[in-house]
Amino acid sequence: MPVNARSDAQRSRVLLVEAVRSLLQAGRVGFSIPELAAEAGVGVATAYRHFPTPQDAMRAFHGRAIELLLEAFSQIDAEYPPPGDHRTPSVAADPIERFHRFCAAWVDQAMQWGAAVRYVRSSAGFIERLSDGDEAITAMHDILADVLESLARAGKTTEFDVTYAVLLWITIFDERVVYDLAEHRHWKPADITDHLTRAVAGALDITI
Structure with missing residues (x-):
């Protein structure tokens, strides 16, 4: 496929995916x-x-x-110096x-596409x-597991089944929860982040 054709195809796909968001946010589920x-x-x-x-x-x-x-999580982790780098870490x-920033980024993203x-x-x-090898779910599991394991190594939480812990974190930060609190309780993102972060910390015995 010529470069211009590939570019046009990619642009069309982006437009279509964004259109899905617009339609669903408007409640047009059966489009x-x-x-x-x-x-x-x-x-x-x-x-x-693109989409049959x-x-x-x-x-x-x-x-x-x-x-x-x-991508939002990766941007946070990009601030970490690589192994062997002796610069002052952020x-x-x-x-x-890191845990707090992941939670804040999660709410920020959910405010954009959660509806x-x-x-x-x-x-x-x-x-x-995860067991079926879903790539997106595996990537999500692995990065959240790394955050939780870092907390455990620092003595900020007790030992736990990490996959179960990730499941609890994902459940508490479900986009429907964020949507509900924002749209029907009229909470600000900072308040949603604070309450949900404390809920995860309480469920997983994380000292924050």
Whole structure:
């Protein structure tokens, strides 16, 4: 495929995924591919080439939301000096600070896409998808597990089943919880972050 054609295809896919978010946020859960194409401003044939069914489009949107969350986590971890680097580490190098920053980034991301993602649910559980080798779920598990294991090494929490601990963290920070608190309790992001962070800390006996 020529470079320009690939670029056009990538641009169309981005537009379609963003259109999924717009439609779901507007409550148009039962949209069709022609409706998605119209929302994205692309041709119907182009939309079908990317997403044969609305379910395919919604899965792609959900996958992109997870990617954005993982990118936000990676940006936090980018502040850590690499092994052998003797520069003064940033404040994020403290495991408690890292935990807090992950929680804040999570709420920030959920405020952006949570209203739409709450309509996209998998019938499979988190651990089931992890066992099946789901790449996005595995990446999410591994980075959160590293945060929790760092806390344990620093003596900030007791030993635990790390996968169970990650499951609890994900459950408490579910986008539907963030959406509920923001839209129906009118809490500010900082308040949501504080309460949910304390809930995870309490559930996992983390000293914060």
